[in-house]
Amino acid sequence: MKKTGKMIFIGLVLAFLYLPILVLAVYSFTKSTNIGAIRGFSMHNYVTLFSTPELVNMITGTIALALGASALATILGTVGAIGSFYSKKRTATMLNTLNQIPVVNADVVTGFSICILLVVVLGISKDTFIPLVAGHVTLCAPFVFLSVIPKLKQMDSSIYEAALDLGATPFTALTRVVIPQIMPGIVSGFALSVTLSLDDYFVATYTKPATFDTISTYVVNATKGAQTNIKTALWALSTVIFVCVVLLVLIMNIRSHRAERRGS
């Protein structure tokens, strides 16, 4: 009896989170332009989504930006974390504090301040993509830093010295011994960067070229416009992304289950 009560509560919260997405997914396969009466099955939203150059460019642009910025952020954040970890305490504290600023700061402030510095003060044109990429790297790198540091702390500190002792140069010791040890942290830092970049609206909106759109900036603008075919095509996009996320979670789960079984 009590358990059912708990399950109903959990179910309701989940319904609140998922109902809109699921309802939209259903309607994305219809000719309807509003939620209400369903008017006939159709794939036209998906056709529009993948055949309108504007939409395709926006999607590929967002993905390219996310991967590129995340790659840069991962390199910077990882190198920074290693540097900070082996630095003297004062340097490390300074790096950690600075690193914490974008993490706690509101994205609006981060985006706006980078825009002021790069675009207004230094006069770098937004069309060069430099402000946008710099903004996204600034958004993501601190999180890479934060996911690598714990791995460095967990690592047996003497394995680096062991490598040197066996004749490896400091650089070889780093690439052959330290980096493989902290790989899980680097990978999760990269994954986190990708999701942050994909989900970002504020940094992009203050730093992007006028002709370029990420999914977020595009969707926000589209909801203000009245183009119904674009609007319903975005329903299809939401469904596609939802399915991708579900698939990704499934794959990850299966893999970790296998790893567990192999471990035991």
Added chain:
Amino acid sequence: MENTKNIIELKHITKTYEDGFTAVSDFNLEVKQGEFITFLGPSGCGKTTTLRMIAGFDIPSGGEILLNGKSITELPPNKRPINTVFQRYALFPHMNIFDNIAFGLKQKNTPKSKIVKKVKKALELVDLEGFENRSVSTLSGGQQQRVAIARAVVNEPQILLLDEPLGALDLKMRKEMQLELKAMHRELGITFIYVTHDQEEALTMSDKIVVMSEGKMQQIGTPEDIYNEPINAFVADFIGESNIFNGIVTGKLKARFCGGEFVCVDDMKEGTHITAVVRPEDVQIVAPENGTIRGTVTSVIFKGMHYEITIESGKNEIVAQSVNVAKVGQRVGITVEPDNIHLMITEDHTNFFKVEINKNKELEYNDNVLDVSLTDIIKGSYFDEDGDLVDSNGIEIDTRKIRVTAAIQPRDIRMTDEQEEGLVQGYISNLIYEGDHYSYVIHTDLEHDFVVDDEYLWNMDDQVGLIMPVDKMKFTVKR
């Protein structure tokens, strides 16, 4: 096979960290080709730091390290023909056993076929044939240890450094590995420098032992030398069980300590302050009337081969080993054969005395409460809300299980005629003029001798009180 060539020399090596802490000071050492040398000392004595400087992980702040006569003081570790077996093995977890052992050879661009052969031979040496493809996590502690040794020796280093390599193993495994390492040393002919805090391990394995304390070398010698002729109280206390007493030479081949006058073999000038060391196995328990001193048995513990018997005589505690059992509470006499008493001249006359902890967790001496809190002498400790003493990790300290020793310099003690003002009372049993002051020995009512410096002349056998300011005392805690 006598080889007199020095493979490595440490000259006036000093290591001071940025925070001002000096880990090693003016350390000098010569190691001969093929020797098995052990750095022995308690944690924090500088032995690991010295090893790290030889390996190249730390750069000395002063002094020079010579390898085969050439300075390697600032040479990075990867350029030194020296390899290390680390305390927790430091195997690379992402590589299999073969890749771990081959790592050093690959850095030297050794041809693949040669690597395979050498790795195989190294695995044979440590009795792990066929382990090439196993992963590190599937090995037991002992096996990982062997891989760590194989990984180091496969490079044929001129010196093998071993940093407490057996510390993480259980007792039985440790004993086994000690013998194997010794055999390996003979087989390989490489110079071994071994670091440990385990005196038994050091005595079993080494050709030579370097005893270290507080960053300084205390004594260097063969295990026999170190055990039989400890140079000072620290070495005597650290190597094996010892009874250590402060005393004074009272005549030809006679010394007074532990409340009795003993015949000994060291000829020293009368009045010399000495430290006497008596090994427990040399303490003889006899009938009370036949003993040089008398006491009461306070504890008897069966140790397998013998009984460990603790006897209280006055305020002194004597530990004896005997094959005969004794009864707690029994009155006994104690004698020691003259050549089993090791006398050392005490250059510093620091007075050491045992301090009690009373019910209120205050420090007490001679029934006087000392004005110092336990929290001041145990770093990081504090009293929790229940009044229990807890250490910096929040773990309760059982005050019944700790022993506090106070140390005070002779010049910090003042004698007074108002006996009750003193922390303890006694009579002057000896005095010598030392040029600008007199050095007195006060034999207290607690049967303990204190050395006191005073510029004025007092008379022999005067009854005095000893005023000892608490802020001049240094406390050490043993658990």
Added chain:
Amino acid sequence: MHRRTFSRKTLGIPYAIFLLLFVAMPLLVLVYYAFTNGQGEFTVMNLVGFFTNPNTLGTLFYSFGVAIVTTVVCLLLAYPTAYILAISKWKSKTVILLLFVMPMWINFSLRITALKEILTFIEGNLAYHPFLNTVIGMTYDFLPFMILPIYTTISRLDGSLLEAARDLGAGEMQAFLRVTLPLSVPGIISGVSMVFLPAMTNYVVLDMLYNSTYIMGSLIGSYFSAYNWHGGSMIALVLLAIICLFTLLGGGQEDENARGGSLL
């Protein structure tokens, strides 16, 4: 003689430069712009303007209102959810938890679009209930960020503490109120800090739900659209001050859940 071509410490340098350039510098420029006018002269007019303009002050209070209500609603939904999940012994616990995390990986603008369609269907015209819709929208967006830290904190509680409380005669309710609740405060604090600040600044949610009122973030947006860098900088600076205040109040605790938690 002491010459090493490569040192681990030097790895910190590129990241330090990056942080100084893209984190510290933008904030300094922000301060400079906030206290100068268009002619580059020092002025406190922007600051005075902020506190004398009834519009900005009204926005500040409205933002606090939105943020407080959103945080409370999120907490009321998230705490029971996290608590039920954390103490339950359901087999599917990890899957359910994953369901609460997954929305974070779907682009927020698409999820808000979905919510908007549902709300439009229910309410007809979204403009009738601007405040209610804003709170619903933000709760929908931020709820996972509140659930996760609370769940982590409760599930890490030592189970024997509860047993000890019961053993000492506490009822189930008593044990909860006097043991679980106080010990889950760190999770609540980190959850609140991850909801409250975004709720003050994430004005896109309002925009997308046709709410014509302003919150703090919107002010930056409108100054940005009007190219008024000085006014915008002052708003950003005020926001930054509020964020600093909150971070300090939160005890500066290691916030391992901060967004990073979204990957589990």
